[in-house]
Amino acid sequence: MAEMSVGLEPQVGQSAVIAVDERKRASWLRAFVARNKVGTFFFILLLAIIILAIFGPWMMPGDNPTNVALILSPPVSGHPLGTDYMGKDVLYQIFHGGRSLLLVAFLAALLSTVIAVVFGTLAAIVGGRTDVVITVITDVVLTVPQIILLGVLAAYVTLNSPILLAVIIAATSWTTLLRAIRSQVLSLKEREYVEAARMLDLGMGRIMFSEVIPNMMTYIIINFVIAMTGGIFSQIFLYFLGLVPLSGDNWGLMIQQAYSKGALFYKDSMVYILSPIVMIVLLQLSLVMVSRSLEDIFNPRLRES
Amino acid sequence: MVQQQPATQPEDSTRNENAPVILSIENMSVEYKTPSGWMQAVRNVTMDIRAGDAVALIGESGSGKSTLGFALLRMLPRTARISSGTAIYRDRNGKTYDLTEIDDKTFRRMRWREFSMVFQAAQNSLNPVLKVSDTFLETGRAHGMRSRHEIRQKALKLLQMVQLDPDRVYNSFPHELSGGMRQRVSIALALLLDPQLIILDEPTTALDIITQRAIIDVVKNLRDEFDFTMIFISHDLSLAAELADRVATMYAGEVVEYCNVRETFYNPHHPYTVGLLNAVPPIAGTDFTPLTAIPGATPNLLHIPSGCAFHPRCPYATDICVQEDPPLVLLEGTRNHLVACHHHDEVTKDPEVWEKMEVTAEAQTQAIG
């Protein structure tokens, strides 16, 4: 994955060129849609889920009262997806339960990407001892099963804020990306412009942020999307373990409750249980497919094989 | 088919002049599927190869020489196909097979027993996870050599003959050997089952000059020891001068001249052969003529020029060359010098003809395309 199309991103200060680039990009987009129908479909699906997650609470305002008369109901009028173990409406929870999930996944992905990019680049550029230390630490953390490390760490802290949740997920999920970024930079390092920048003695920070990272942007974006899927996976895992304080609506919490309150084994609750599952599967699937399509766009060499 | 003529001129005879023809290629064409259509890589090649001959296929890259070799051994990539032609192969018992027709199973049995190959970039032609010994054993066993000991003895003898330390190399992995050593192993491997015909595809290209020299000597010695027929594919005329009995010059998928090696160097009759000779330093003799490159570039095989494919680059070209593709015919007064040129009787080795030539607009376009 050494090849990257840098030209697709117009640089600041090249306003004359941007107009041309924009036009090129539009026709290129059309070509992509025509050729990659599956990718386009999942792009749209992902957008739809994101919109539902962000605007859902405004689309379905009000509160969601418990109703002891209608516990674990199959879909009935007024409750198109049935009710949960307290008689609460499932559809309402679907509309309200995506926002924090996506927000935390986004934050966690952002944090772990930043850790991976900064330290991966540092290891590759500085080399020597710094590289050895960072590589060994990464290898060690990578060997410990990530999800178990996350579970154990989470048992020692009270995960009462989205930020804390994102931090602890990011703290356990930066390893693979760091390794990938490091080897990317090692190959970028061989290229002339980095060589030139080093000759000019531009300083490490300058080289990193003005030469190396911009050239890895597409790669980083693709991996950011993959990190989002990891963030969702980890959150639902933590909800399932019961390590996230149980309040508010959340797809992960819905699954945990369906499991812990036994709704899982109740035939009438099929739709109730499947609702958050389907949402999560579609979200994960569209993220994975979108990352594939992005790879397809930015790295056409892989397309042929 | 080569037309048979009574022997008249002693200097164009070879040691094999009366040997049986073991490979007779007729009208063979090979094409590649590309996004912009079928690309003609080999066009109507007709040539005979006699037992014991060493035939060099010479040409620039893209001339179709390697494709022809791969087509004969049924090793074309999935995107290529033989679109026409036959290749009649005669084994040592006199039985004949059409290599383009026989079924895969028979073909697989014939591989390496009848014909073997030494690959270009032999560095990568050995499996990195197998020891040299395993490669020999695998190959022997695939062809019914049951005894491990027998294969080992044969392999050690061959490794010795290609001037390697047999015991050490036999027990090595490919990555423990140098490029030249791996190429020698490939040559030894090619001889494991005493094939009648060996095809060497650019056998020295990836090697340094001293190693090239050593490989040429090894091949020469082996030919004296085992009486195999050899086709080697190269862009290197000096290699042909060293090893070949006969030289087939290829251009744009066609054989344009096919004659004994002395004729190629001292009496060439195709302008392209002359151009190639002028473009490299002379191998022997004292006439140090200045080097001249052939103007233009090899044609785009998707758009082969009309008539004689060489006409846009040829100083002798006239109208007929644009209209008609000259057939490969026997040069008058010779027994087996074949040439495909409308003006073969005018062709001389004089480099001034080329210097005077103005590159036609068409040749320019070809160079760009």
Next chain:
Amino acid sequence: MAVAASTDKVVIHHPERPAIWKSLAGFSQNFLVRRLFRAFLTIFFVTTLIFFLVRLLPGSPIEVYINQQMTQYGYSYDQASNQARALFAIDTNQPLVIQYFNYLGHLAQGDMGMSIQSPGTSVGSIIASRLPWTLFSVGLGLLIGFAVGVGLGMVMAYKRGTWIDSALTSIASLTHSIPNYILALLVIVIFGVRLGWIPFTDMRGSLSSGVHPGWTFRFFADALYHASLPIAVYVLTQVGGWMLLMKSSTISALEEDYVTAARARGISEFRVAVLYVGRNAILPLFTQLTIAIGFVVGGSLLIEPIFVYEGIGAELFKAIQGRDYTLLQGIFLMITTCVVLANLAADLLYSRLDPRIRTGGS
């Protein structure tokens, strides 16, 4: 399983470096030595992390426990810390450094303390009774998933461009994107509850009552029966990743000169596929094995409770939910040790398969 193409060679370029770094670098050239070093460091990291969490984190479990003993039962601090020492195998009255080395010493003797939630039961004995089931199911799941993925990946590569390839690629992408616990829930909800095809309640536990461990067919068949749902989920969630990796790896191996050369030598297509294509194509997959092992072992933490399989994952699930710190630390350490050993085994196999690594060549 995140699939990221990467090489993990420790490359050290530095012209002037002190002798210790030089010798360390030379030392690290040997693949297996490097991996042993990593294994040792990993276990060291985990034990130290546990000590840090237990002892140094503000509001750490050991302090909470001591305070609890003092306020609830009126123990003196000494009494309470003695209690804590028995549980955690850490003596809070000693200086920190001594505590740390004592703790390591206890661990080295296999003393991981006592369970908080099940008084009088040692962490070691709980682990000993539960770990074998997880090793069995996770190990089998890993092996089957890897083998099937590699096999199907080769089929996809050989049949590339056909409907078989596109069908398998779609299936691989789908199973690859579904989280393992979601898949386990779907199995129960759809095949167990709705369709009633899978008697999942009967399959709970690790053995049917009346069956006892021993070298009997009945025991192995029953163990397999009870482990089959977790194994199926482990296989399904990793097989897609292996398929896609093996497909691309096989496609590039098929283009290698040595494959063409082997065919030219008349080696049978089957042997070419196994010895020339397969054996070379499988090598790059080993760099992903560490992640896969961690992924499947981690998965047991949720898969086992969902299917009520009585392995170490289900035990850890309970320990986390009940904040049974001594138990969860012991399990964490044990699982990591197993993963490290599995990695070492994989590395050993890798170095057997690739002579270039074994002899430290290019």
